[in-house]
Amino acid sequence: MNKNYLKIAFRNLWKNLTFTSLNILGLTIAFGVAILLSTYALFQLSYDEFHENKDSIYQVYSTDQLPDGPEGDVSKSIPFAGALQEEVPGVEKITRFNGRGVLVLNGDKQLTMTAAYVDPDFFSIFSFPAIKGEKNNPIGKKSSVAISEAAANKIFGHTDVLGESIRVITEGKESPFTVSAIIEDMPDQSSIKFDLALDFTNQSDFSYADNIGDWDKENHEVYMQLAKGVTPQQFEKSTEAFTVAHYADDMAAAKRDGAQPNAEGNYIQIRLFPVADISLAEFKNGIATANKTMPFLVLGISFLIIFIASVNFINMSIAKSTQRLREIGMRKTLGAGKSQLFFQFWGESILVFIISVALGMLIALALMDPFKTLFNTQATFSSIATPEILTGFIFVLLLITLIAGGYPALLLSKLGTIQALKGKLKLSGKNRVRDFLMVLQFGIAILLISGTFVLHNQLEFMRTKDLGFNKEQVVAFALNGKQNDTRTMQLLRDELEDKPGILQITAANNILGLGKDGSRSTSVLGFEYKGRNVYTNMLFVDYDYSETIGLEVIQGRSFDRKYATDSLSVVINEAMARTIQEENPLNARIYLDDSLSFSVIGVVKDYNFQDLDNTIEPITLFLNPERSTRYAYVKVSPKNATTSFEKIRAAWNKIEPNAEFTGSFLDENIDRTLKRERTMTTIISSGAIIAIVLSCIGLFAISLLIVAQRRKEIGIRKVVGASVSTITLMLTKDFLKLVGISFLIAAPVAWWLMSKWLQEYPYKIELNIWIFIAAGVLSAVIAVLTISFKTIKAALQNPVKSLKTE
Amino acid sequence: MLELNHIYKWVKAGGRRIFLLNDLSLKVESGEFISIMGPSGSGKSTLLNVIGMLDDFNEGEYYFLEEPVHTIKEKQRANLYKENIGFVFQAYHLIDELTVYENIETPLLYKNVKSSERKALVADILDRFNIVGKKDLFPAQLSGGQQQLVGIARALITKPKLILADEPTGNLNSKQGEEIMELFKELNEEGVTIIQATHSENNAEYGSRIIHLLDGSMVREKSETI
Known part of the structure; x- marks a missing residue:
């Protein structure tokens, strides 16, 4: 019995090689990508689970x-x-x-x-x-x-x-x-x-x-x-x-x-x-919560991708089933029960799924390394291969096979004997299911495409935003050598000061953005100011700090070697000026305790010294060359910036031959802080590409079938005078309608999701209807291109030929 | 063997009933060979489908081997025809993806017959129909007559008491048709009850009784004395 099923399954799959390969191709891609994405997501969720006492x-x-x-x-x-x-x-x-x-x-x-x-x-x-x-x-x-x-x-x-x-x-x-x-x-x-x-x-x-x-x-x-x-x-x-x-x-x-x-x-x-x-911790209103959005988003995308491929499978199976009606009817008269038929067809689906899952796993294995680089993750299969996850994986696979393979099988096994024997199937109802599924498919694709556009725009916006300092011309690096930092700075100055292309040198005890050494810190100072507690970020800087990184002094002056008292002076930003609520901030005096006080000598324009998901907080710059020296900043002239960079590297290697040079331009440092956004953009955009490719595979298959079904109609229309273009249009119109409906459903959802995501960012792009329209138009164009292969060919065909076959 | 009492079957079209079977009563004894004749649309196939339990009827009673088909459950009904009835179709309805051997074997699979027994049964019937040499061919590689032969072999493999044949020779030339009818006669003589629907007077003559249908009703019945 089972051998008979298996045999007929293989022969059937072989006979419909085009569809079998399209199905297997789509499912393989989907499973491969889904395996990789869920590996990533599960990896994210499996952090710190290895501690024996993790629950306490x-x-x-x-x-x-x-x-x-x-x-x-x-x-x-x-x-x-x-x-x-x-x-x-x-x-x-x-x-x-x-x-x-x-x-x-x-x-x-x-x-x-x-x-x-x-x-x-x-x-x-x-x-x-x-x-x-x-x-x-x-x-x-x-x-x-x-x-x-x-x-x-x-x-x-x-x-x-x-x-x-x-x-x-x-x-x-x-x-x-x-x-x-x-x-x-x-x-x-x-x-x-x-x-x-x-x-x-x-x-x-x-x-x-x-x-x-x-x-x-x-x-x-x-x-x-x-x-x-x-x-x-x-x-x-x-x-x-x-x-x-x-x-x-x-x-x-x-x-x-x-x-x-x-x-x-x-x-x-x-x-x-x-x-x-x-x-995954994140503070919300002062309370730490685990933010699992990202891993769940990735898991969600992998399910969406599998969903799209499964929809293809369902649509193709149902569409192809008209060719097997006679077989179904015959088997029924020979005594096949519903369940026997169901298991036969389901068995065929399982066969396709097993092949696809196996190939998908191979693909996932092969792509693991590029995937790790692209997604910036250490995730490996072995790191998440716990018994629970493997069981879950098998369970999910069975479930998908049951639904995607079982649905067409159920439809087919339920057909009436006589109806099936006559080879007639009322297609109207089934088409609605197909249309619905295709609308969903394209809706997902449009959602992901517009997500890609928005994320990409936002990322570019943050990357190129004017942060209030000069990020293109300044090289920063950690002073990670053995020698005393103050001395290192002195040597650096001696080495570089007169070199052409080097404009200015300074130091501070914190980095802007994220340097190659991957460390940064936050120092917050709280003190009492006129009977209120005031909090400010603090930064120890060397002379020339604001000049080197290009802060704009809007009131007063910056630190100057001419004034001996500057070691007891501070420069504040506008946010700090607002915090101390002083009419003229230059009159303010900050008392840290009874014996230690600082006078405000200048106000700089607000600049983004923290990541771009923060608004600009108050910051106070203290002049302290002794304590400020953890990072050196060198401003170079825009001409021959690379040569200047090499000069800085050479100087460092001369001063600290055994210590690594971690220099990079500040704009690279800013890029590093946008890792999360970049990864998210990569995930969403690769999801979008896969989604649209898979949807197109499905669309292509459906267009094949529809053209085959309407062959005679196309022939007759041509005989009575329809042109190639009207026929192509007629065949395309139905699909375009589906894309249109998908757009109407997906665009508002995408808008809502994206605006919700953007809310996290104080600096963000304005959502623009054109982004979503572009996504819709893109999907429509891709859809039309996909089906035009078949439709134009069908429309060009000699009508005598198509009519003769009837 | 079976008895139909006042069977009605209709479809609704534009609010009116169109009768496919209209007050039809028929009694078939074991061992009979009945030919049903009538023009297209007279209800021949519908009657066969009703007898074969592939199709429902709207009113009336149907007893098959004393079982009241009109009241028993779907599952029992399926068992009843699985055990007792073989079908032969005008368009053969062989499964294209299976070889001759596998096509004949399929009904046995659905009856859960053991593998060794299946082999013996299929070998017997291939032998009897002289198609041993064709057993590994697919339907598309056979002529129409040969395909119908396979179709009959498949219908007989479960040793049914009743064979229902819907225009079994409709797609065949006269010589092939004659051979098939001779085969039916032979089977009938071995004790299998046969009901066939046909257009051809000649083929109808093979039957021991001819029933004429028109618009779903029996118009006349002619019995031959055996």
Whole structure:
């Protein structure tokens, strides 16, 4: 029985080779792409799932009620973690965490690496197992360092290095450490990644020793494991006494400045956020939530693509079924039951799906590497191949096969015997299903195409937006060498100052955009100004900062070597000027405490020093050449910019021969910050391309069938005098109507979705009806081109031939 | 063997009933060879379809082997005809994608006959019809007469008690037609009941009883004395 089915299935597929190949081609593409996309999405969702304690590990953060609204704050002060464990019940284990770039020295070798400064509990909270050396508490001694396998290979060339010593420079402080453990390399899906782990107390005095007991300076993150039987909600509630005890001043200030308390009447609320969701975390009204839009969007697109291919399959199967009516009728008179017929046809569908899935997997495997580059992801099949996901995958496949293969099978098996034997099938009703499915298909294509247009426009808009500084002419790089930064700057100046093409040199303690070294920071300063708490971003800069990066001074002046008092002066931006609410901001004086005050000497025009999904916040520039030197900025003349860039590189290599040169123009840095948008644009546009290709495959197949069905009609029309163009038009019109309906449905949906997406951005393009019309017209043109192959050929045919075959 | 009592079958066209079968009663005994004659549209095929349970009727009673076909369920009805009736069509209705052998084998598959038994049965019938040499050919490679032979072989493979043949020779030339009719006669002599619909007086003469239909009603009946 089954052999008979299989045989007839193969013969049937073979007989309709064109349709079989179109079907398999479409489904293969769809499955291949869907497998890749869902790998990406599942990978995104599988971050930090590998920790054995993942259900009980949380990051501690707080929601501060400020006059401008609630604000989330993950930074904690040095005494915070210890006090929390002591005073609030429910803390099983707790660790402070400060990750920063350090310089690792081993003999002549000098490497920039990421260090994690943590407390001893770190290794028992998180699952970062040691493969060699001290397993239980790798950094039990203050002078111990645990390094990852990869780092060991980089530093020593092998991992047999227990007991070896290295030197680590952080913030100018150099200390020796002994390797006590080798840590298994962190999985790709780990949000926390480090090359070496050191005891928290090993940080520079500026970061640690100076702040012991200081609740105001917050500079690191805190993770904890919740005790069994305590829910995060219970824990959060029981921290109230703790906040009252330690944050009384802040709460009083918030109240005084007019901040609204939260629903429980608190001004500061300590909260927990599950570590398993941390890669997707996002603050909304001061509360961290996991934003799973992106992975679900990608999953959604992969389903849409499979849907389109399945629609093709359904439409083709139903359209082709007219040729098999006699077989169906005959089988019924021979005693075939409905279920037997259903299983026969379903079996044929399964065959097509199995072939397509297999080919799709091969394609996905083959395309994995380019895909990883394109989508900027570490996703691999093995990283997501858990039993649950595999079961889910098989289940979804079965479901798709059941629906897409089962629907035509069900229709066919339900036909009446006599009707089938006569070879007549009332097509009107079925056509409605087909039209509906095609409208959906094209609707999806139009949706994705307009999405591509909008995303691309927005990306270009942000990329080319005037940010208020000169991003084309300025090269920035990290000062990641061994020498004292101030000295490095001096050497750089000496080396470059007189070179043609080099215009100006300065430094600051933060980068604009995102540099090649991939690190950046935010420093926020809060102080009391005329009886109100005022918050500002702060930046330490060297002389010539505003001139080098091209900030426009609209009031007062920028820092000048002529004035000795400038070290106690600040330059603020317009947003800061508005915040201090001073009629003439140049009269303002900022008191950090009783003995330390700064006078405002200039106001610069607002510039986008943060990512473009933020509005411009207040910023205050302090002149401090000693502390400002983490990044150097060099302005070059627009002529021969590349040569100048090479000059800078050469100078750096001369000054710091062992340190990597991480220079790049600021516009490249801005591009790096738009990675998310770029990836999203890539996803949507590749989705759109696949969707339109698949829709066209389906359309092509349907046009083949329709032309075949109307062959005689076309012949008669030609005999009575229709021209080639009228016939082509007649055949095309029906399809165009469908595209039109799809457009009417898809355009508003696309508009709504896109405007919702754009809401996230303070700087955005205006949505324009033409974008959507362009998407619709594009789909229509592609559709017409696709079917014109067949329609024009049909219209050109000699009518005598088509009539004779009847 | 079967009995039709006052069968009516109609379709509605423009609010009026058009009768396909009009108060038709017929009793068929086991072993009969009945020819149904009548002009196109007189209801020959409809009657055969009703007898073969492929088609419903609107009013009347139908007993097949004592079973009341008009009241039993779809599934039982399917079993009834699967077990007892073989169909032969004017257009042969062989499955193009299957070989001669597989076409003949198909009804056995639907009756869940074991593989070894199937082989024996199909081999027997191929032998009997002298088409062993053609068993691996596809229908398109056969002449019309040969295709109909396969069609009859397929109808007989389940050893039905009744064969319903709708213009079995309609697509054949006279010589081929004669051969098929001889075959029917032979089968009838072996005890198979046959009901055929035909246009041809000659072919009708093979039957032991001829029924004339006009507009869905029996107009006259002629029995031959055997």
